[in-house]
Each structure stands twice: as structure tokens, then as C-alpha cells.
Amino acid sequence: MxxxxxxxxxxxxxxxxxxxxxxxxxxxxxxxxPPQDISLPLNAACDLHQGPCTTSLPGGGRLEFSLEPRPIPVLRPLRLQVRATGIKADSVEVDFAGVDMKMAFNRPRLVSGKEGLFTGEATLPVCVRNKMAWQATVLVEADGQRIAVPFRFETKR
The missing domain is CATH 1.20.5 (Single alpha-helices involved in coiled-coils or other helix-helix interfaces)
Structure with a gap:
């Protein structure tokens, strides 16, 4: 005992x-x-498989987001590109999350280029399902605020 x-x-x-x-x-x-000062609504008309998607930002700015190659693959490097116009973006990250299924943390920080262009790479993991719905939330730090802009797309194995 x-x-x-x-x-x-x-x-x-x-x-x-x-x-x-x-x-x-x-x-x-x-x-x-991450805390978000401004969360924009999802633009359901956007189709990242067809090309870049553009969203208007509060205060008159615009944000354009694209993923390549198309169609968007899994287990292959993706080229990410964000162009912010009308605002001074200090940093940009893209948070990838499964819509219907929890996935591992996947939030690359993009590298700043000229004239509001941010670029980077990411890889989406394979899912047990043949089709996977994703949300890519572009997180922009600008003027001391964090702006979250969601985009949705599907991948197929």
C-alpha cells in the first residue's frame, strides 16, 4: 500500500x-x-482555380490573392501571391485551414516585394477524403491593425 x-x-x-x-x-x-481587428466576409463568387480573387478593403484599399499552379494540388508546392493596393501592408500571412476537418497548423509568412506585392510558398497536406474544402485566410498587418480576408477552394486527390 x-x-x-x-x-x-x-x-x-x-x-x-x-x-x-x-x-x-x-x-x-x-x-x-490570432486576434483580428477587421474580418471581412467570404466572397462566394471567387474561384481561385480560375485565377486571382480581388476583395475591397475598408478605407478604399484592395487585396488580390492567387494560388498557383491551377488546379490547386495537394502535396506539391504552391506559389502564393498577395498584392495590397491603397494600403501600406507591413506583413502578410496566409492561414490554411480545413473547412470541415481540422488540419495541422499551416500559416506561411509571405515575403515583401515591391509595390505591395507579397509572395511565398506553401504545401497542402493530403486528406483521407477525395475532395477537401479549404479556407485560406489572408492576414494583413496594416496601420497597426490585422485584417482577415477569407477565400475558399477545394482540392481533389
Whole structure:
């Protein structure tokens, strides 16, 4: 039979492990769910398989987003391009998430080029389903605010 001190020690270890897990979750929360000052609605008419999609931003700016190659493949490098006009974008990330299925964290930071052009690469993982619905949320940091612009598309194996 375990002594009282053994039970107490294990109780303390379990409490410390739980406290560490909660602390880690709180610290990682902004990374996994970044705060958004402005969230724009989804443009259902956009088809990234056909070409770039453009969205009007608050204050008169515009954002154009494209993925290549087309049709959009899985397990192959994708070229990402975001062009921000009418605003001074400081940084751009694209957060890829499954619409109907949780997927691993996939948010590349794009590299700034000339005249509001940001480029980068990403790879979409393969899914057990033949068809997978994705949401690519373009996250733009501009004028101290984070603007989230969602785009949806499907991939097929």
C-alpha cells in the first residue's frame, strides 16, 4: 500500500503537469487563433482555380490573392501571391485551414516585394477524403491593425 507521502507527491506532479499544460495553451492561443481587428466576409463568387480573387478593403484599399499552379494540388508546392493596393501592408500571412476537418497548423509568412506585392510558398497536406474544402485566410498587418480576408477552394486527390 502506498504511503500518504507517495500519494501526495503524485498529486503534486499531476497538478504541476496540468498547470504547465494550461499555461502552454494560453501562451499558444494567439498563435493558433490570432486576434483580428477587421474580418471581412467570404466572397462566394471567387474561384481561385480560375485565377486571382480581388476583395475591397475598408478605407478604399484592395487585396488580390492567387494560388498557383491551377488546379490547386495537394502535396506539391504552391506559389502564393498577395498584392495590397491603397494600403501600406507591413506583413502578410496566409492561414490554411480545413473547412470541415481540422488540419495541422499551416500559416506561411509571405515575403515583401515591391509595390505591395507579397509572395511565398506553401504545401497542402493530403486528406483521407477525395475532395477537401479549404479556407485560406489572408492576414494583413496594416496601420497597426490585422485584417482577415477569407477565400475558399477545394482540392481533389
Amino acid at each position: 502506498k504511503s500518504f507521502s507517495d500519494k501526495l507527491l503524485w498529486g503534486i506532479i499531476v497538478l504541476l503537469a496540468a498547470a504547465m499544460a494550461i499555461t502552454a495553451a494560453v501562451k499558444l492561443s494567439p498563435l493558433l487563433n
